[in-house]
Amino acid sequence: MLKLSGKIIRIQAVDISKDLTLIKVSTNRDLPQILRREMAYLVSGHPLPVGFAHYLLTEQHQDLAKELPLDSDYSILPNDYDYIDNNDIVRLSADRQSIRVLFRASSPNNSILLTEQCNNYCLMCSQPPKAVDDSWILDEIESLIPLIPKETRELGFTGGEPTTNRERFLKIVSLTKSYLPRTAIHILSNGRSFRDSRFAEKYAEIGLPDAMVGIPVYSDDPTLHDYIVQAQGAFDETIQGILNLKRLGQRVEIRVVLHKLSIQRLPQLCEFIARNLLFVDQVALMGLEMMGFTRANLDELWIDPIEYKDILSKSVQILTKYGMNVSVYNHQLCLVNPDILPHYRKSISDWKNEFAPECLTCRRQSECGGFFASGIKFGYSKQLTPF
Amino acid sequence: MKQETTLVFDQQLYEAQVLQKAAYRAMSSLTVDIACADGKFSCVLSSNIGVEEPSFLLAVQEFKKDVIDYQLRYQLNIETLPIKNLILGLAFSKTGLISE
Amino acid sequence: MSKFQKLDFYAQQRPYELLPFKFDRLNDCEYVITNMAGEYHILPMPVLEPLISRTLPLTSELIPTLRSKQFIRFPEEEAPLQLLALKIRTRLSRLAQFTNLHIFVVTLRCDHSCPYCQVSRQSESRDEFDMTSEMADRSLDFVFMSPNPAIKIEFQGGEPLLNFEMVKYIVLEAEKRNLKEGRDLQFVIATTLSLLTDEMLVFCKQHHIVLSSSLDGPMNLHNANRPRPGRDSHQRFEEGLTKARAALGYDQVSALMTTTDKSLPHVRAIIDEYLRLGFDGIFLRTLSPYGFAIKTKKFLSYDTERWLDFYKEGLEYIIKLNKSGIRFVEQYSSLVLAKMLTSTDPGFVDLMNPAGAGIAAIVFNYDGSVYASDESRMLAEMGDHTFRLGNILEQSYEEIILSDQLLDALEDSFTLSSPMCSDCAFEPFCGSEPVYHHAMHKDPVGRKPESSFCKRNMAIFKHLIELMENDEGTKRIFMGWANRC
Numbered sequence: 001m002l003k004l005s006g007k008i009i010r011i012q013a014v015d016i017s018k019d020l021t022l023i024k025v026s027t028n029r030d031l032p033q034i035l036r037r038e039m040a041y042l043v044s045g046h047p048l049p050v051g052f053a054h055y056l057l058t059e060q061h062q063d064l065a066k067e068l069p070l071d072s073d074y075s076i077l078p079n080d081y082d083y084i085d086n087n088d089i090v091r092l093s094a095d096r097q098s099i100r101v102l103f104r105a106s107s108p109n110n111s112i113l114l115t116e117q118c119n120n121y122c123l124m125c126s127q128p129p130k131a132v133d134d135s136w137i138l139d140e141i142e143s144l145i146p147l148i149p150k151e152t153r154e155l156g157f158t159g160g161e162p163t164t165n166r167e168r169f170l171k172i173v174s175l176t177k178s179y180l181p182r183t184a185i186h187i188l189s190n191g192r193s194f195r196d197s198r199f200a201e202k203y204a205e206i207g208l209p210d211a212m213v214g215i216p217v218y219s220d221d222p223t224l225h226d227y228i229v230q231a232q233g234a235f236d237e238t239i240q241g242i243l244n245l246k247r248l249g250q251r252v253e254i255r256v257v258l259h260k261l262s263i264q265r266l267p268q269l270c271e272f273i274a275r276n277l278l279f280v281d282q283v284a285l286m287g288l289e290m291m292g293f294t295r296a297n298l299d300e301l302w303i304d305p306i307e308y309k310d311i312l313s314k315s316v317q318i319l320t321k322y323g324m325n326v327s328v329y330n331h332q333l334c335l336v337n338p339d340i341l342p343h344y345r346k347s348i349s350d351w352k353n354e355f356a357p358e359c360l361t362c363r364r365q366s367e368c369g370g371f372f373a374s375g376i377k378f379g380y381s382k383q384l385t386p387f
Numbered sequence: 388m389k390q391e392t393t394l395v396f397d398q399q400l401y402e403a404q405v406l407q408k409a410a411y412r413a414m415s416s417l418t419v420d421i422a423c424a425d426g427k428f429s430c431v432l433s434s435n436i437g438v439e440e441p442s443f444l445l446a447v448q449e450f451k452k453d454v455i456d457y458q459l460r461y462q463l464n465i466e467t468l469p470i471k472n473l474i475l476g477l478a479f480s481k482t483g484l485i486s487e
Numbered sequence: 488m489s490k491f492q493k494l495d496f497y498a499q500q501r502p503y504e505l506l507p508f509k510f511d512r513l514n515d516c517e518y519v520i521t522n523m524a525g526e527y528h529i530l531p532m533p534v535l536e537p538l539i540s541r542t543l544p545l546t547s548e549l550i551p552t553l554r555s556k557q558f559i560r561f562p563e564e565e566a567p568l569q570l571l572a573l574k575i576r577t578r579l580s581r582l583a584q585f586t587n588l589h590i591f592v593v594t595l596r597c598d599h600s601c602p603y604c605q606v607s608r609q610s611e612s613r614d615e616f617d618m619t620s621e622m623a624d625r626s627l628d629f630v631f632m633s634p635n636p637a638i639k640i641e642f643q644g645g646e647p648l649l650n651f652e653m654v655k656y657i658v659l660e661a662e663k664r665n666l667k668e669g670r671d672l673q674f675v676i677a678t679t680l681s682l683l684t685d686e687m688l689v690f691c692k693q694h695h696i697v698l699s700s701s702l703d704g705p706m707n708l709h710n711a712n713r714p715r716p717g718r719d720s721h722q723r724f725e726e727g728l729t730k731a732r733a734a735l736g737y738d739q740v741s742a743l744m745t746t747t748d749k750s751l752p753h754v755r756a757i758i759d760e761y762l763r764l765g766f767d768g769i770f771l772r773t774l775s776p777y778g779f780a781i782k783t784k785k786f787l788s789y790d791t792e793r794w795l796d797f798y799k800e801g802l803e804y805i806i807k808l809n810k811s812g813i814r815f816v817e818q819y820s821s822l823v824l825a826k827m828l829t830s831t832d833p834g835f836v837d838l839m840n841p842a843g844a845g846i847a848a849i850v851f852n853y854d855g856s857v858y859a860s861d862e863s864r865m866l867a868e869m870g871d872h873t874f875r876l877g878n879i880l881e882q883s884y885e886e887i888i889l890s891d892q893l894l895d896a897l898e899d900s901f902t903l904s905s906p907m908c909s910d911c912a913f914e915p916f917c918g919s920e921p922v923y924h925h926a927m928h929k930d931p932v933g934r935k936p937e938s939s940f941c942k943r944n945m946a947i948f949k950h951l952i953e954l955m956e957n958d959e960g961t962k963r964i965f966m967g968w969a970n971r972c
Contacts, residue, residue, distance in 0.1 A: 123491060220555035222564070226497040239566035243573070265551070272555050275526060275830070276570045297491065314959075321966035322829075411906055415936040452512065460510070460910050463539050467507040470568075474507070474523060477572035478579075 002083060005100035009059060009076040011092065022102065022140065023054060024147050027086040040092075042084055043068075054092070058082055075099065087149050091140065102140075105149055111156035112141055114169065118161040120190050121230035122216075124257055124301055126292040129160055138168045145175045148183075156186045163193040174206050184210045188255075191215035192234060194241030204248035212251040212281065215242055218262045220272035228261055242277060251281045259288045259301040263308045270315040274322040283319055285312065287330030290374040305335040306383045313337045333368040334385045345369070362386035390417075390434035390443040394451070398426045401454065402461050406430060409453035416446035502541055503550070503559040506567065510535060511912035513949055518912075522557045524574035524830060525915030529956055577830040586633040588836065588848035590641045590861060591626060591657060593618045594650035595853060598681060599715045603747055603775060606868050607645045617650050618853040623657050625879045626851040631664060632884045637671040641699070643861075648682045651690075658694050675699050679713070680727025680740075681720060688734035698731055700724065702742040702764070704750060704757035712747055728764060737765070746772050751793050754801035758815075762808075768816035771801050773943065775865075791939040795946050806954070809964045816968050823947060824969035826916045836860060838918035838944075840902045845876065845893045855879045857887050859896070862922040874922055896921040896931045907935040913948040 026039045029049040041052040043061050048068060055074035057065055062076050075092055077084075077099060084090070087105035092098075103110050115137060118129035148155070155176070163169045176185060185208055194200040194213075215238060219225045222235035245252050254273060256262060262269075266285075273283060287305065288294060294301055305312075312328070317339070319326045328340050329347040336344065346369045354376050359365055364387040371380055396406060403421070406428055410419035416438050420431040432450060434443040506522065510530075513519040518530045530538070530549070537543040538559075543550070553559045560567040595616035597607035630638060640661060642654050658674055665672050674696040691698065702724060703709040709721040731740045742761065744750070750757060754771070761769045774794055801817065808815050825833040836843030844859035851857060855878045858864040863874030874896065877887040887893075900919035902908035908917070920940050924933030927940075935941040955962040 121491070221551035222554065222561075222566075223494070223497050223499065223551065227492075227494045230491060232497060236564050236566045240569060243566075243569055268552065268555065275524075275828075276574070278830070317963060318966065321963060322970050408907070408910070412936055414934060456510070456512070457910070459536060459539050463505065463508070467505050470504070471507040471523070474568055474571050474575070477568060478575040480572075 003078075003080040006078070006080070006098065008092070008097050008099050009062075009078060011075045011094050011097055012065075012073060022089055022091050022143050022147060025056065025084055025086065025088045025090060026052070040090070042086075056081075056084065056090075089144060089147050102144055103148055105152070108154060109156065110148075110152070110154070111158050112144070113158055113160070114138060114141065114162040114172065115160040115164050117164045118159060118190070119164070119192060119231060120161065120234055122293065123228055123230065123261070123297045124259060124288060124292070124294045126289045126294070127158070127160065128292045135165065135168070138165065138172065141172055142175060145172070145179050148180060150180065150182065152180060152183045154184045154186065155180065156188065158188040161190055161193075162187060163189055163199075166193060166199055170202055170206065173203065173208060177206055177208050181209060185212070187211065187213045189213055189215055189241075190229070190234065190238060191241035191245075192237040194244050195237045197244055200241070200244040200248055200250075204245075204250055212253050213245060214253040214255050214284070216255045216257065217242075217269070217273070218256060219265050220269045221265055224261065224265065239277075242280065246279050253282045253284055254280050255284045255286060257286050257288060258305070258308065258312070260303040261300060263303060263311055266308075266311055266315045267318060270318040274318060274324065278322060278324065280324075282325035282327065285316070285326065285328050289330070289372050290377070291372070304381045304383060305331055306381055309335060309337050309340075313339050316340060316343055330369055330372070332371065332381065332384065333364055334362075334387065335381055335383070356380060356384060358384045359386060388439075389436075390438070390440055392432050392447055394430045394432065394447075396428040396430065396454065398423065398428060401428065401458055403428065405454060405457040405461055408457045409450055412453050413446055413450045416442060417450070419450070499545060499561045501562055503543075503545070503554070503561055505539065505541065506557055506560055506571070508558050509910060509912040509914065513952065519949070519952055520558060521912045521915055523571050524557070525578070525826060526556055527827065527912075527952060528552065528556055528558065529952070574830045578832050581832045581834055582841075582846070584635040584637070585846060586849055587635045587637055587834065588639050588641060589626075589630045589633075590643050590848065590850040591618065591623070592643050592645075592850065592852045592864070593647050593653040593657070595645040596649045597645040598649070599646070599679060599713050599720060601713050601745075603712075603745065606865065616645070616853055618653050618851075620653070620656055622851070622853075622855050622879055623653060623660065625855075627657065627660055627664060629849075629851070629857075629879065629884050629887070630661070631668055631670075635670070637673070639673045639675065641675040641677060643677045646678060646682060647676050648678050648687060651687055655690060658690075658696065662694065673697070679720065679724060680731060681715065681723035683727045683731060685730075685734075688731060691731075692735050696735075698735070698740045700728070700740060700742050701745060702761065702766075703744050703747075704753060705760045708749060708753060708757070709760075711749055712745060725764065738767075742766055743770055744772055746774050746794070746797070748774075751797045754797050755804050758801060758804055758808075762813075762815065767814055768818050768821075769801075769805075770818040771798050772819065791943050791946075795943065795950075798947070799950060802950075802954075806961055806964060810960060816971065820947075820951060820965075821968040821971065823916055823951060824965050827948075827951065828966055828969040835918075837920065838916075840914075840918050841897045842900050842919045842921050844874065844896065844922060845888065846897065849876075851879060855881075857882075859893055860922055862926075866922060866926055871926070873925055896925075900924065900931045905932050905935070907941075913945055916948050917944050 023040045024038070025042050027042050027044070029047065031039070031049070033051050036049070036051040037053055039052055040054040040056050041049060043055055043057045043064050048064065050069045053073065055068055055072055056077060057074060058077050058081055059079045065074055065076065068074055081099065084101065085104070085106050088101060089103035091100045091102055115134050116127065116130040116132070117134070121129060191213070194203070217225065217238060218228045225235040226232055242252055254277065256269065258266070273280070288301060316326050316328065326343045327345045328336065328343045329345050333344070346367065355365060355370050356376055362368070406421055410421065413419065417432050417434050422429050432447055438446070508520050508522050510518045510520040513529065516532050518532060518535050519527050520530055521527045534543065534549065557567045557571050595606055600607065630640065640657065647654055654676065661672060674694060676696060677699045680698065680700050703712045706721040709724070710718055713720040728740060744757065758769055774790055802820060805815055805817050822833045822835045822838060825831055834847060836848045839847055844863065848860055849857065850861055850864050852864060856867070857876045857879055858867065859874045859876055866873065867875050874892060876890050876893055900921035902914050902917060902919050905919065908914055911917070921931030923940055924938060925931050927938070928934060933940070951965070955965055
């Protein structure tokens with residue numbers, strides 16, 4: 001798993017009062033001078049180009065620091081940050097001697113967290129909500145978006161609940177439309193804000209050319225859904241949010257995390273979706289992540305995927321009979337039935353993906369989604385069978 | 388041979404239309420004459436021409452079940468009439484998912 | 488430390504509210520209930536009364552499903568109302584599009600003399616029984632008065648190929664007008680294929696005309712039903728089928744069966760014949776009452792029972808085929824299943840409410856008469872002109888479409904205000920059939936307890952539901968069929 005943030009070894013800034021905010025990284029020693037003034041150069045050897053606003057050196061190259069042009073700002077980073085590459089965007093803080101990698105140009109799954117606040121409190125939340133004012137994040141995002149390379153294929157907005165601050169959310173979406181008109185946008189939301197028709201209309205008016213809102217629905221039984229997300233009335237609001245978005249021609253994906261509680265009524269949920277929400281654009285059935293709250297609620301949530309493989313097949317079949325697009329994510333290949341294969345996606349974000357020792361001899365590792373690193377650490381199926 | 392039987396229903400417990408509907412439903416096997424007196428409905432069930440005893444008895448049984456069912460329907464319809472109109476109102480309102 | 492609430496915290500404490508639903512006895516121990524959107528559920532008999540009197544305990548394991556299928560809701564929930572409204576709206580949206588199917592009877596002349604056919608004539612004289620171009624032009628005026636973005640023109644007869652000149656004329660004229668109209672225009676010719684020539688096939692190919700033919704079963708059965716000089720109806724059908732498929736495309740030729748008394752004992756053989764000839768489905772049609780109207784009620788009810796056996800046996804065989812991996816659909820069931828399992832109205836004229844007569848389909852006869860449906864035309868040929876809506880040369884579109892004959896029949900037969908139908912749990916799957924009921928009972932509503940239309944349909948609905956409840960595999964097969972419509 002990649003380290004995305006942490007302490008720097010040493011930061012040398014000529015102007016101490018200038019707390020560096022966002023900066024884009026370059027590895028191009030022939031970059032035109034005029035562009036160097038806004039970028040950070042990642043040092044990897046000689047020669048060292050002059051004129052960059054900042055220089056980044058990983059520990060292994062720290063000796064080169066002495067050879068930098070006079071009065072250069074630079075940072076020494078632990079070797080964990082070796083993966084940083086051209087067009088990545090980082091935030092450096094002289095104050096706190098820290099770095100955070102906000103955007104990786106080479107990654108297919110960049111995700112921007114808008115806030116950690118959320119009005120749900122899911123038992124299996126991988127990003128537990130915090131009730132702090134983190135509006136500074138929104139400020140930062142507004143600076144980040146203009147820096148993101150225009151040819152970026154996909155970008156995600158997540159949280160917490162990204163629509164918590166509605167006005168700022170709309171502003172960021174609007175900025176995204178302006179700066180990244182060719183990027184596919186995936187917004188993860190509990191959908192409840194969209195129950196407000198006026199808010200849904202404002203979102204639709206922005207008119208993102210290629211966007212999908214991913215909204216979780218965990219059961220056809222409102223009580224069970226509300227329990228899983230720990231919020232009274234959430235189901236009713238979420239469904240209305242979905243209806244409003246589709247009414248306005250917005251693309252919606254329904255997401256279901258599979259665990260012991262949601263598996264109980266999964267076929268009924270799929271029938272419910274087929275009868276009531278046939279017009280959603282796709283349905284994603286996802287394996288459980290062992291992060292965040294999941295570990296606190298393990299007894300209630302954990303079920304070995306091999307135990308529900310037939311229920312999964314039956315549920316997927318219901319949706320496909322009704323002509324819906326279904327994808328199955330975050331499962332290991334040996335734990336699902338063959339009929340799932342047309343819908344199986346190798347999907348764990350590359351920065352979270354690993355394999356178990358049992359998988360060493362497996363012939364089909366390259367087709368398999370692997371595991372969340374958290375899964376390897378905290379628990380996975382006892383019935384892995386290498387192909 | 389013509390079969391006949393009389394059933395009595397308490398007016399407090401059953402609506403007239405309930406008995407009429409059950410009678411209508413049974414008409415391929417029997418006809419029903421309904422009269423009311425002293426707070427009771429009396430229903431004289433007569434077999435249709437060509438209907439023999441076993442079929443008649445079955446039809447009488449079905450009639451009794453139908454009376455219970457129609458009474459339940461009556462109760463259900465009264466209780467759900469307001470919400471039914473609300474839902475139909477929503478269905479026919481201007482805004483909606485399916486654009487014409 | 489994060490604080491999580493228990494499941495009980497989210498469970499509803501207040502009593503539930505009833506949403507509108509209908510119910511009927513499925514068998515001796517179960518009720519079938521249907522919600523406003525036509526979704527069904529099965530209840531054990533003892534549960535119905537507590538459910539309705541709101542004494543069903545909130546801990547009952549039935550509550551979550553009754554709630555998610557919108558039979559009940561809890562106070563202040565809005566999603567169930569929105570979802571029901573949406574589904575109702577979806578189901579009804581086809582109505583606004585109005586007439587899609589326009590049948591042109593281009594001639595009554597025919598080379599067959601099928602005993603159950605009311606309409607065909609053997610006359611050589613062309614003038615007597617052929618449609619004129621003046622009538623065709625006027626009929627096309629009417630066709631394009633329909634607001635439907637999709638228009639289907641179907642040529643019938645007699646044998647339409649005997650007046651192929653008129654078929655060509657109408658196709659070319661319709662296409663010319665459609666340049667301005669921009670509708671999705673489809674052409675079908677209902678033909679036995681016995682008189683198909685290569686030139687006709689070329690024309691059909693050029694104009695994307697689809698052929699709808701008749702296959703009653705294996706050779707002996709088919710030929711017995713469909714006499715023609717040479718007694719070779721089946722052979723000619725098979726030859727025509729091969730030629731047409733090669734010229735037009737494999738699935739551009741479909742087959743419909745006519746069910747007669749003779750068919751009833753042979754459903755498996757009929758299905759096998761369809762399989763042999765490479766069809767991927769069959770329409771197990773009902774016995775046509777027209778032409779046999781002079782029958783006692785008893786005989787009719789005997790017919791209904793025999794037909795139901797025929798249908799159930801055929802369906803059982805077809806399900807078995809599906810389970811062994813053969814894709815084969817029973818089309819009548821598919822239409823019903825579409826109504827049971829989805830919110831789409833498949834637009835099947837015979838099973839619509841309000842009735843499909845006139846508003847989903849309309850017939851332009853060779854002599855200028857306009858009929859509300861094919862059955863209306865057959866009834867007229869037997870001497871009953873109740874559903875003749877007018878004459879194309881004498882009356883305007885409005886006069887015909889708004890004629891009292893049509894509107895009264897549609898209104899009177901509307902199921903939601905018909906006795907017995909209005910309370911029936913199966914009403915969402917059914918239709919009104921004013922022409923049939925008029926033919927049988929001299930009344931567009933008919934008396935449903937005596938109606939074999941009602942009896943047959945109810946038996947079919949219950950049968951399909953029981954099949955799905957008893958076997959998951961069958962339910963899944965049916966889901967596939969329902970969504971193909």
